[in-house]
Amino acid sequence: MNSDVVRQVTGLRETVARLHRELTRYDLVAWTAGNVSARVPGQDLMVIKPSGVDYDDLTADCMVVCDLNGTVVDGAGSPSSDTAAHAYVYRAMPEVGGVVHTHSGYATAWAARGEAIPCWLTAQADEFGGEIPVGPFALIGGDDIGKGIVSTLSGHRSPAVLMRNHGVFTIGRDARAAVKAAVMCEDVARTAHLARALGQPLPIAQADIDSLHDRYQNVYGQRGATGRPATS
Numbered sequence: 001m002n003s004d005v006v007r008q009v010t011g012l013r014e015t016v017a018r019l020h021r022e023l024t025r026y027d028l029v030a031w032t033a034g035n036v037s038a039r040v041p042g043q044d045l046m047v048i049k050p051s052g053v054d055y056d057d058l059t060a061d062c063m064v065v066c067d068l069n070g071t072v073v074d075g076a077g078s079p080s081s082d083t084a085a086h087a088y089v090y091r092a093m094p095e096v097g098g099v100v101h102t103h104s105g106y107a108t109a110w111a112a113r114g115e116a117i118p119c120w121l122t123a124q125a126d127e128f129g130g131e132i133p134v135g136p137f138a139l140i141g142g143d144d145i146g147k148g149i150v151s152t153l154s155g156h157r158s159p160a161v162l163m164r165n166h167g168v169f170t171i172g173r174d175a176r177a178a179v180k181a182a183v184m185c186e187d188v189a190r191t192a193h194l195a196r197a198l199g200q201p202l203p204i205a206q207a208d209i210d211s212l213h214d215r216y217q218n219v220y221g222q223r224g225a226t227g228r229p230a231t232s
């Protein structure tokens with residue numbers, strides 16, 4: 001790695017370590033489950049959480065740098081057991097700069113039923129542009145999870161997929177956007193669950209979903225700061 005890449009990697013180690021604290025802050029993970037990664041811009045490299053390290057002990061120094069085949073390039077520990085899935089997404093979706101995985105409770109309950117979350121909330125239309133889709137059942141190891149994520153999210157507005165019987169994977173233009181999508185996915189999943197438990201939630205007209213999504217992605221807040229990568 002030349003000095004510019006080393007500088008980029010050093011910054012991303014800090015960013016990825018700090019973003020893992022958001023997973024515990026929003027109660028999205030148990031024990032050592034869950035992981036965040038970031039692509040090193042312009043390089044075939046990513047920074048990802050080490051496997052099996054307590055969240056309290058995750059520092060910039062223990063983050064692992066891998067190439068986009070999941071081979072360790074820099075770092076003392078072994079990378080997350082979900083590294084192959086993250087790497088597959090970065091190889092297949094060049095516009096993606098961050099990937100997050102959790103087993104957050106409400107969203108994973110929808111995944112356990114293999115049920116997409118219908119768009120019953122304006123906040124969901126804003127962030128996800130419609131339903132949050134379900135991906136296929138896939139075993140860990142190899143490319144099956146990565147393939148399932150990419151095949152479900154390619155051409156879809158949602159930056160989140162509920163992998164069947166497993167949990168949530170989110171993508172973003174950078175790691176922070178992917179973490180935001182993971183937080184919002186759980187929030188939407190919880191409210192949708194509560195709404196349906198109490199009765200039949202009301203649908204939102206497709207034209208209104210389109211309008212909400214367009215406004216949120218293009219007008220609300222800092223332009224380009226939210227949601228899916230710009231090319232999707």
Ligand SMILES: [Zn+2]
Nearest residue numbers: 101103166167
């Ligand atoms: Zn998992």
